Amino acid sequence: MKVMNIKLTxxxxxxxxxxxxxxxxxxxxxxxxxxxxALSKLxxxxxxxxxxxxxxSGVHAKGQVVNFKSESWxxxxxKIPLAVNALLPGDVVVLKAEKxxxxxxxxxxxxxxxxxxxxxxxxxPDPFTKRxxxxxxxxxxxxxxxxxxxxxxxxxxxxxxxxxGTPVKTTVRKLTEASVKRxxxxxxxxxxxxxxxxxxxxxxxxxxIQVGLGKIKPDDVxxxxxxxxxxxxxxxxxxxxxxxxxxxx
Amino acid sequence: MKVMNIKLTxxxxxxxxxxxxxxxxxxxxxxxxxxxxALSKLxxxxxxxxxxxxxxSGVHAKGQVVNFKSESWxxxxxKIPLAVNALLPGDVVVLKAEKxxxxxxxxxxxxxxxxxxxxxxxxxPDPFTKRxxxxxxxxxxxxxxxxxxxxxxxxxxxxxxxxxGTPVKTTVRKLTEASVKRxxxxxxxxxxxxxxxxxxxxxxxxxxIQVGLGKIKPDDVxxxxxxxxxxxxxxxxxxxxxxxxxxxx
Numbered sequence: 001m002k003v004m005n006i007k008l009t010x011x012x013x014x015x016x017x018x019x020x021x022x023x024x025x026x027x028x029x030x031x032x033x034x035x036x037x038a039l040s041k042l043x044x045x046x047x048x049x050x051x052x053x054x055x056x057s058g059v060h061a062k063g064q065v066v067n068f069k070s071e072s073w074x075x076x077x078x079k080i081p082l083a084v085n086a087l088l089p090g091d092v093v094v095l096k097a098e099k100x101x102x103x104x105x106x107x108x109x110x111x112x113x114x115x116x117x118x119x120x121x122x123x124x125p126d127p128f129t130k131r132x133x134x135x136x137x138x139x140x141x142x143x144x145x146x147x148x149x150x151x152x153x154x155x156x157x158x159x160x161x162x163x164x165g166t167p168v169k170t171t172v173r174k175l176t177e178a179s180v181k182r183x184x185x186x187x188x189x190x191x192x193x194x195x196x197x198x199x200x201x202x203x204x205x206x207x208x209i210q211v212g213l214g215k216i217k218p219d220d221v222x223x224x225x226x227x228x229x230x231x232x233x234x235x236x237x238x239x240x241x242x243x244x245x246x247x248x249x
Numbered sequence: 250m251k252v253m254n255i256k257l258t259x260x261x262x263x264x265x266x267x268x269x270x271x272x273x274x275x276x277x278x279x280x281x282x283x284x285x286x287a288l289s290k291l292x293x294x295x296x297x298x299x300x301x302x303x304x305x306s307g308v309h310a311k312g313q314v315v316n317f318k319s320e321s322w323x324x325x326x327x328k329i330p331l332a333v334n335a336l337l338p339g340d341v342v343v344l345k346a347e348k349x350x351x352x353x354x355x356x357x358x359x360x361x362x363x364x365x366x367x368x369x370x371x372x373x374p375d376p377f378t379k380r381x382x383x384x385x386x387x388x389x390x391x392x393x394x395x396x397x398x399x400x401x402x403x404x405x406x407x408x409x410x411x412x413x414g415t416p417v418k419t420t421v422r423k424l425t426e427a428s429v430k431r432x433x434x435x436x437x438x439x440x441x442x443x444x445x446x447x448x449x450x451x452x453x454x455x456x457x458i459q460v461g462l463g464k465i466k467p468d469d470v471x472x473x474x475x476x477x478x479x480x481x482x483x484x485x486x487x488x489x490x491x492x493x494x495x496x497x498x
Contacts, residue, residue, distance in 0.1 A: 127262040
């Protein structure tokens with residue numbers, strides 16, 4: 001029987017999950033776990049998925065991508081989203097299902113990814129964006145933040161923007177987009193790269209917030225990058241503002 | 250000592266609460282309870298609040314109004330929101346504090362209120378609006394819904410749009426606004442009245458959805474209204490799409 005390789009685009013509210021990746025025996029519920037449970041039930045066989053990226057606890061996704069291989073599949077491809085969603089909790093939603101070539105791998109085939117970090121920049125908190133944005137009551141200079149962000153664009157060693165003690169072959173990544181845009185009280189920080197180091201988006205955001213507060217000059221971001229020293233960069237911002245927006249293949 | 254009457258404007262995500270009103274001894278947490286707890290802690294005395302409306306379990310508010318009287322108050326009026334918010338869980342937020350005349354009563358002084366019901370009208374569910382909108386995957390004709398809504402405007406006996414078995418002096422209310430507006434995949438149903446019967450907004454919305462699906466003609470809403478018969482109207486939609494938008498004094 002022909003093995004099918006199926007790619008799913010998945011959106012989720014990560015608030016109540018312990019990140020994407022399955023952690024056997026920990027008792028914590030992950031996105032991967034609920035996806036595999038629903039898919040296995042539908043396929044009446046054990047399905048294991050591979051994700052494009054391992055989002056952390058509390059991090060969201062509008063365009064996470066997973067793939068899995070299966071010999072038989074009980075529903076037509078275009079019916080998969082509705083069929084799987086009926087078996088998923090409402091905070092994890094399959095948006096799209098596509099048949100892909102055998103060699104497609106959600107993580108290794110990805111050429112770049114976009115993450116967006118959202119900041120609510122107003123004096124008072126807002127109960128409706130609490131799960132999806134970082135609340136920063138002090139005024140942020142988004143122009144300065146956007147200027148600073150441009151120093152991050154390009155192929156650089158991002159060691160300053162990596163959580164300390166993370167083993168990785170190389171800390172060089174190519175960032176093709178870094179922008180800060182304001183829409184009313186909301187700030188959207190958008191980053192696209194061929195890959196991200198652990199906590200890289202959250203540390204870049206923490207650093208740009210320091211710029212927005214006037215504590216770091218935009219030009220200093222260049223020096224922080226060149227220092228290859230995590231202690232020079234800003235703090236790691238909390239996960240709830242972060243969203244995996246899109247994966248490119 | 251002079252007694253102060255203080256009015257607060259409050260926003261909340263009602264998802265995790267058992268409605269606004271305190272229910273002693275039930276073990277369920279209500280908005281009123283967490284508000285009174287935070288205010289009492291701040292004032293170092295037992296504070297009891299009166300709300301403009303008793304929102305149900307899961308119903309939200311962007312502009313709920315409460316008032317309370319207190320002999321002494323430890324912080325200046327304009328500092329109350331920040332001080333109280335620091336003691337509140339993040340899903341309940343005090344937006345504004347004002348000193349009001351002694352005779353001001355959050356419920357009895359209100360002349361009208363606006364409620365908005367939000368519908369997500371797209372084939373697939375969305376994890377990010379799950380808590381704040383009703384998902385209706387079938388296409389809704391918002392023009393027909395808006396035409397139907399106009400029959401509800403005016404002073405009428407809304408008995409058909411009241412939950413059965415609710416004791417109330419009169420079922421006559423004056424609706425000054427009923428509109429259905431589409432913004433992309435979202436439909437906003439907006440109702441303003443001098444008062445609402447129990448479940449009235451949710452039954453009017455359920456009826457207008459039937460119109461949007463083509464199951465009831467817009468003109469039939471007039472007949473449903475005149476019938477004074479709850480069984481003629483549509484179903485009561487779930488609470489998560491409902492939000493108390495504003496209270497007018």
